[in-house]
Amino acid sequence: MYMRFKRYSTNMASSKNKLTGFLKWIASGWMLILFFVLFFLFWEYSIPLFDVPRYILPAPTEIVQKGSADIDKLIYYTGVTGLETIIGYAIAIILGLGFGIAISFSSILRRTLYPFFVSIEMTPKIAFAPLFISWFGFGLLPKVIIVVLVCFFPIVLNAILAFNSLSNELTLFHRSTGANPLKTFFKIRLPAAMPQCFVGFKYAAINATVGATIAEFIGSDQGLGFYISIVTGNMRPDLAFAGIFFLTLLGLSLFGFVTLMEKILIPWHISMKRINK
Amino acid sequence: MDQFIKIKSLKKVFGEGEDEVHAFGPVDISINSGEFVSVLGPSGCGKSTLMLMMAGLLEPTSGEISFDNKSVDGPKNDIGIMFQDNTLVPWRTVEGNIKLQLELRNLNLSDYKDKIFDILKSVKLEDFANRYPPELSGGMQQRAAFCQAMIHEPNTILLDEPLGKLDAMTREKIRSDIQNLWMINKPTVVFVTHSIEEAVQLSSRVILISPRPGVVDREINIDLPYPRDLEVKKSNKFYEYVYEIQEVFHEYGVI
Numbered sequence: 001m002y003m004r005f006k007r008y009s010t011n012m013a014s015s016k017n018k019l020t021g022f023l024k025w026i027a028s029g030w031m032l033i034l035f036f037v038l039f040f041l042f043w044e045y046s047i048p049l050f051d052v053p054r055y056i057l058p059a060p061t062e063i064v065q066k067g068s069a070d071i072d073k074l075i076y077y078t079g080v081t082g083l084e085t086i087i088g089y090a091i092a093i094i095l096g097l098g099f100g101i102a103i104s105f106s107s108i109l110r111r112t113l114y115p116f117f118v119s120i121e122m123t124p125k126i127a128f129a130p131l132f133i134s135w136f137g138f139g140l141l142p143k144v145i146i147v148v149l150v151c152f153f154p155i156v157l158n159a160i161l162a163f164n165s166l167s168n169e170l171t172l173f174h175r176s177t178g179a180n181p182l183k184t185f186f187k188i189r190l191p192a193a194m195p196q197c198f199v200g201f202k203y204a205a206i207n208a209t210v211g212a213t214i215a216e217f218i219g220s221d222q223g224l225g226f227y228i229s230i231v232t233g234n235m236r237p238d239l240a241f242a243g244i245f246f247l248t249l250l251g252l253s254l255f256g257f258v259t260l261m262e263k264i265l266i267p268w269h270i271s272m273k274r275i276n277k
Numbered sequence: 278m279d280q281f282i283k284i285k286s287l288k289k290v291f292g293e294g295e296d297e298v299h300a301f302g303p304v305d306i307s308i309n310s311g312e313f314v315s316v317l318g319p320s321g322c323g324k325s326t327l328m329l330m331m332a333g334l335l336e337p338t339s340g341e342i343s344f345d346n347k348s349v350d351g352p353k354n355d356i357g358i359m360f361q362d363n364t365l366v367p368w369r370t371v372e373g374n375i376k377l378q379l380e381l382r383n384l385n386l387s388d389y390k391d392k393i394f395d396i397l398k399s400v401k402l403e404d405f406a407n408r409y410p411p412e413l414s415g416g417m418q419q420r421a422a423f424c425q426a427m428i429h430e431p432n433t434i435l436l437d438e439p440l441g442k443l444d445a446m447t448r449e450k451i452r453s454d455i456q457n458l459w460m461i462n463k464p465t466v467v468f469v470t471h472s473i474e475e476a477v478q479l480s481s482r483v484i485l486i487s488p489r490p491g492v493v494d495r496e497i498n499i500d501l502p503y504p505r506d507l508e509v510k511k512s513n514k515f516y517e518y519v520y521e522i523q524e525v526f527h528e529y530g531v532i
């Protein structure tokens with residue numbers, strides 16, 4: 001009974017914390033919202049004020065207006081680009097984690113593949129895009145490959161860092177128990193590595209939409225990158241901005257999803273950060 | 278009594294060439310089964326190094342360690358170790374951290390249900406079983422780490438400054454807990470500490486280590502009755518031991 005009461009009271013306390021946390025978030029969010037409102041108001045009213053031609057820069061209201069007329073296409077293309085992004089990102093996570101773990105645990109790979117990856121990291125991966133298009137055509141495949149390429153490196157390099165930085169005392173601790181490597185991996189190494197892995201996942205999430213868009217600029221017949229390059233060529237910056245808006249939405253959703261996964265998979269890490277503040 | 282732990286010309290040198298650090302030894306120590314031995318010495322004299330070598334977690338440069346005539350040639354899994362830095366993981370609660378020790382050792386969790394509660398209660402952490410380590414104070418973390426190190430009921434225990442981060446009052450309390458635990462089960466305990474009083478209060482024998490490279494300066498048998506409560510601590514004999522040890526370290530210039 002006593003225990004139950006205890007638990008109940010701690011739950012109360014934590015939901016109260018959540019509430020004040022939410023209020024704080026709103027309070028700090030107001031500044032940002034206000035900034036956005038002012039930004040768009042300035043944009044809207046400076047166009048007639050400075051007599052900017054609409055084929056150079058349209059006003060936000062016009063972008064919304066013209067964009068909604070083209071909404072079916074925009075949504076469909078968001079789906080196309082989104083699919084390329086998500087497939088590429090997912091493959092990059094699987095490959096990045098796989099190679100990251102393999103390199104962390106094999107001294108041979110650490111002396112061969114690791115320096116190889118570090119040196120490739122220096123080349124701008126996006127420069128390969130035209131080659132991939134010429135090899136694999138206009139379809140989904142070259143875009144996915146390019147997304148994988150721009151996402152893979154931050155993931156693999158952070159994973160290597162993550163799996164190699166187990167603290168000295170935890171290493172001694174698991175060795176003292178005589179636990180087998182598999183058990184040690186799942187109960188100690190993997191959870192300890194997760195926070196640093198998520199640094200890579202987040203960085204890659206930002207890269208992912210950039211990779212898909214540039215790949216579409218170079219050669220495609222659908223997707224938001226394709227849409228933006230076509231309408232820009234037709235002197236329709238209003239529609240280009242509408243496309244950019246949907247791309248931003250796509251990028252934000254992916255990043256938001258990864259942040260949510262971090263909260264769900266390693267809640268202890270976020271609460272640790274909060275306490276250390 | 279049989280000599281349970283035997284340490285023969287044990288020496289540790291870290292690094293090579295210019296980076297060489299002669300950390301410890303050569304040292305000979307023997308410890309009987311059921312003894313409570315304190316290892317006392319200034320910072321950097323190699324106490325932790327000695328502990329890690331005894332636990333089979335660090336290879337000696339030369340010399341040998343044996344437990345019950347079996348020489349140590351790899352990590353020893355049948356002992357309990359409390360490391361100087363705590364080994365609590367942030368992704369598990371206090372209770373989860375204690376279970377981690379059992380899980381890694383393939384022990385059956387259900388056999389230890391009551392024991393987990395009992396040991397938490399003995400260090401007054403029973404209300405914090407469901408808290409995560411970052412939510413605890415430094416002293417509470419150290420008490421939780423103590424529970425984690427002891428839960429599998431080892432009969433040889435190596436403790437590396439287990440009370441280092443505790444406040445004076447809790448320190449006093451845990452000292453008597455450790456003493457009770459030792460008096461009931463009579464495990465062999467090797468207890469590393471900086472505190473002269475702590476060493477005299479708890480141990481049947483104190484081993485004094487010189488500054489780096491640490492060698493055994495002398496061993497002092499503490500001939501005081503157990504349990505060593507406040508009454509014993511107030512006695513002249515207790516203080517004679519404390520002064521004797523203080524003098525040794527005074528000569529080294531460490532106090």
Ligand SMILES: Nc1ncnc2c1ncn2[C@@H]1O[C@H](COP(=O)(O)OP(=O)(O)OP(=O)(O)O)[C@@H](O)[C@H]1O
Pocket residue numbers: 291292298299300318319320321322323324325326327361489
């Ligand atoms: N991995 C290592 N590499 C190089 N030198 C080391 C290493 N570990 C310890 N040393 C050196 O060995 C000496 C003894 O270290 P140790 O940690 O055993 O001291 P200690 O007696 O436990 O000190 P404290 O009381 O401060 O914990 C120190 O001079 C230290 O710098």
Ligand SMILES: [Mg+2]
Pocket residue numbers: 324325326361437
């Ligand atoms: Mg030490």
